[in-house]
Amino acid sequence: MAETVIHFGIIGCAEIARKVSRAINLAPNAHPSAVASRSVEKAAAFAKANNFPPDAKIYGSYESLLDDPDIDAVYVPLPTSLHVKWAPLVAQKKKHILLEKPVGLNVGEFDKILDACEANGVQIMDGTMWMHNPRTDKMREFLADKERFGELRTIHSIFTFAGGEDFLKNDIRVKPDLDGLGALGDTGWYSIRAILWATDYELPKTVVALRGPVLNEAGVILACGASLHWEDGKVAILHCSFLTHLTMFVTAIGTKGTLHVDDFVIPFNEKEAPYTTSSKSWFNELVTGWEPLPSQNMVFVDLPQEACMVREFARLVGNIKVNGAKPDQTWPTRSRKTQLILDAVKTSIERGFEPVEIAN
């Protein structure tokens, strides 16, 4: 049976929408059918530059795209502050939502979006691409292996990049009225997600921001860190920044093994995704070397991770459209947990680095 092809519309011509347009083109069950901008010219130029097919529709307003009955799903790359307005409107038009991260300025906003999705029976998924890289499942297998990895005890995740002068002055991610969460909402989102992923989405009991976060004049976070603490003693540490050189890693340490990945958000190369594992390593007799050495693993990636994301989202949408399935709850639950931790880090900073309890 041929797979149902889902017709996508995009509202807003953000930079990130270029990459997702390509992904919609690449995913076998997705079709780029429309793009909307606040100007028709901008939308037309975007469609042309991003290889939309000749029959793709060009809209000069988001509302007109949402009224198009041929569109099944809408990709929303708008600034975070606009999510709480536009995502519910998309849902009310019975269109499924692929929503950029962070999903809202706080979990309260995201709950409004979730309510709208539930009321209208539409699927929602956030745009965390690396979750869909085939490497991610391979790494998960290692973490779940009690023999090779044991019990998870510690996770460290960092994602930083040096934004540069222009970025720090003009990018929407440093503007309080657009993406007011700054580095925490951008790179921090990925590290928080990585930590939750490693724990199989078990929420921590307590979140404590590290001292010394860097905020810009408008109060937007440019760099910060936090430690997360679970009831069973697991500890995670995250650090995010717009102020230091491009670095991203996850190190997850269990009682018997260690996982390390240096390019978890954006792989060095989209066709090959590396990661390192070690298991029951110890020192040699005179403590002058290791036995066994860590293993370098490589996952070959046929379809870029963002196209895997579109394919998975379109599969869920197709299942609703054709089979009358209920919207999947796995992905929105993960989005909500990520936002919950993000909120807690921000609250802890605001409260002078006091621990913030996570209500489960």
Next chain:
Amino acid sequence: MAETVIHFGIIGCAEIARKVSRAINLAPNAHPSAVASRSVEKAAAFAKANNFPPDAKIYGSYESLLDDPDIDAVYVPLPTSLHVKWAPLVAQKKKHILLEKPVGLNVGEFDKILDACEANGVQIMDGTMWMHNPRTDKMREFLADKERFGELRTIHSIFTFAGGEDFLKNDIRVKPDLDGLGALGDTGWYSIRAILWATDYELPKTVVALRGPVLNEAGVILACGASLHWEDGKVAILHCSFLTHLTMFVTAIGTKGTLHVDDFVIPFNEKEAPYTTSSKSWFNELVTGWEPLPSQNMVFVDLPQEACMVREFARLVGNIKVNGAKPDQTWPTRSRKTQLILDAVKTSIERGFEPVEIAN
């Protein structure tokens, strides 16, 4: 001119003394001349098992070794709690001291040792072997390179290993009366040193322990973490543990580059020491890959790092013995700073994770 050969004695037959005995044998300017244990039989067996030459002297008490006029320098691998007693006795006998880490149970103890060294004009150096690996200087060159690395902003360092049931019950490193600092004094020492090394030994302004340290029934630290904060905004995070799989890394991030090393304390292989650098990396145009990729670097190591350590210590001792030089202050200053931070982490834990200011 042939290099002066320094005659070493060892007091105590700890496991680590086996490795250092080999290093004394390998270093061109060092000679294993005597070993002392509380039993002559144990000392004799140690000398035999560790390839001491036939003329090496065997002593049934530490005092008798210290009275031997042929011994220039003494390696002290005794449990930490005994350092403050024995190291000053070694100094009073005008013998130079290679002292295992941590150098004391607190900086006050180490200051007593330093006073004794100064009063007697003897050299002291701690046993942090990785400092002497040729890789360490290569990595330092990268960190000092303003063009490739920029300004240091963040350092993360972890050193953990899974001690196992027997270790957690019987090892001296979990006994309050022997090595009362536990994981902080053992693996934590190395991470603290790595952080100080990365900052070129600039002391932080504030140290804050992370919540959730694990202590055994006797109150010895089995796992803990801390963040360190400098006046200029630099931040470092460390984590040490006896409870999770063998993992050790340093990631130092500057404004333009990143350094990462996965085996900083004990290289995977004593003849080759790898490290990764990246400089001015950014994403490609569509943010589907990195340009340039990080570089894998390898330093070939002729002499094992612990033998490099002995060679450097013996060189300093030789310079005092032959040329009447003053004892070097660089190494003891580094030891003291490391102990100072270690003390601050412990104090912060004891004070309920309050920040501890570092007096400079």
